[in-house]
Amino acid sequence: MAEAVARRLLKELKDYQKEPNPDLAKLSPISDDNILVWNAVLRGESDTPYEGGHWTLRIEIPKTYPIHPPKIKFLTRICHPNISFKTGEICLDILKTAWSPAWTLQSACMAIRLLLSNPEPTSPLNCDAANLLRCGDFMGYESLVKMYTQLYAMDQQENEANS
Amino acid sequence: MNMGGGVDYNNSTTETHEKTEASISSEVKETVDIHSGSEKEETKETPIENTNTITEPQNVSTTAETAPVSSPSNETSDTTEGKTTANAAQEAQITSQQNWEYEQSIKKEVEKTPLVCLTEDIQKLYQEYEQGSEVYRQKIMKLAERHSKIRRCRGDGNCFYRAFGFAWFERLMDSKDNNLRQSALKSLADTIPLFKEAGYQELVYQDIYEEHIEKQMKIVANGEYDEDMLLTIFQTDEISNCIVFYLRLITAAYLKLHREEYEPFLGFEFGMDQFCSSSVEAMDQEADHIHVMALTKALKVPVEIAYMSGSDAMEQVNFHEFYPDDEGSKGTVTLKPLVLLYRPGHYDILYRRE
Secondary structure, eight states: OHHHHHHHHHHHHHHHHHSOOTTEEEEEESSSSOTTEEEEEEEOOTTSTTTTOEEEEEEEOOTTTTTSOOEEEESSOOOBTTBOTTTOBBOBGGGTTTOOTTOOHHHHHHHHHHHHHSOOTTSOSSHHHHHHHHTTOHHHHHHHHHHHHHHHSSSHHHHHTTO | OOOSOOOOOOTTOGGGGOOOOBOBOSOTTTOOOBOOSOOOOOOOOOOOTTSOGGGSOSSOOOSTTTSSOOOHHHHHHOOOHHHHHHHHHHHHHHHHHHHHHHHHHHHHHHTTSOSEEEEEEHHHHHHHTTTSOHHHHHHHHHHHHHEEEEEEEOOSSOHHHHHHHHHHHHHHHHSOOHHHHHHHHHHHHTHHHHHHHHTOOHHHHHHHIIIIIHHHHHHHHTTOOOHHHHHHHHHSHHHHHHHHHHHHHHHHHHHHHTHHHHGGGSOTTOOHHHHIIIIIISTTOOOOHHHHHHHHHHHTOOEEEEEOOTTSOTTOOEEEEEOOOOSSSOOOOOOOOEEEEEETTEEEEEEEOO
């Protein structure tokens, strides 16, 4: 079974390396000895308050992957209604009940990137951010997000190599 | 269903009950189409086994009203205006916790049933309803005239695919007809170009096809399996789930390639890609009419489904026939239709009397 996971993951790695994804600065296992833990680095979308930021994700892959979803969380602090400010936990259906083996690590990361610009404030993990959106204070929301992007996600690029 | 969200922070709205997760549509790689909030609550299938279906909760809802227990102290002790909103929020929180526990307990209960069981006499099914609905008993009596056995499948949301897969493999195993077996192998091989055309990445299906699907079907085709061995295969999580997923993928690919035909069946809020991603490809999501139609056509496997619900007329069980259209094709060798039993939210396998 472990072999099958490794084979699939190697294919995914090759796919990513063959066609680098400009939105995903990095996607690879953290070490050669363990293919079941990966890091990814998301680039914030332009024209959003996340522009210019780089966020590192930690991806833990179960032995039953891809039948079961990978566990993904933010290592870099991020301000978003559906992401825990403290733990980096992500509330996104495709990482839980709506997961399907047709997803890949790369497409899952892209779904997370998409979530950044499409928050769902009715199921918040970060109530402060969600509250601003809920009461329609988009200016306040954007500046809060921008501030945290500046604060935590701007020096990531240099860190990528070491992470 | 274990969701991270759902922290209540706003006492005055009822929306705090919702446990919607942010939901992203399919194929993020190409399209950028987000769908949020309307992701329906996952309705885990009820464990029908050994109990009266009527009294089982049909699904696990997150609304406070249908929660198994709502916090008693809140309910009874206060009616004063000021307190109600605060308590409502508190209650909602307790209820989502309880719901989660309740779902977990159902899941555990469900997992006691093997993925696919040994066959049982149809009388067993009748006994299940001895304390229950007369309508069901009548229908089972009727069913028993032509059917002798039932084979249950775990009610985990995958039961249609698993029942279909098992019944199909078993039918091929039992029929010693080599033509049938070879044409089944061919239908499976034909799914590869189908996936390509539907836009799936090769790594999504290739390994599963080579490692499990083709391999298993070849063993069946070579007549090397007996019933016990087949059962073992379908009771092994990894292989069994791979087969389920592969059948899901075939269903999704077929639907995508025939979208003009099937899109009208979907609700307005769904496009076909999104529907396939959230309701076909995703494991544990139940199958509906549309899924059955697509899968039977894609694999050219005829299926008959006995629909048994408490609401219809008493004396009969309705059979729906899903026959792949044979027009055009050279009257290919015909497989005897697989027979499934449908009770609201669940599929099992039936066996006709010879």
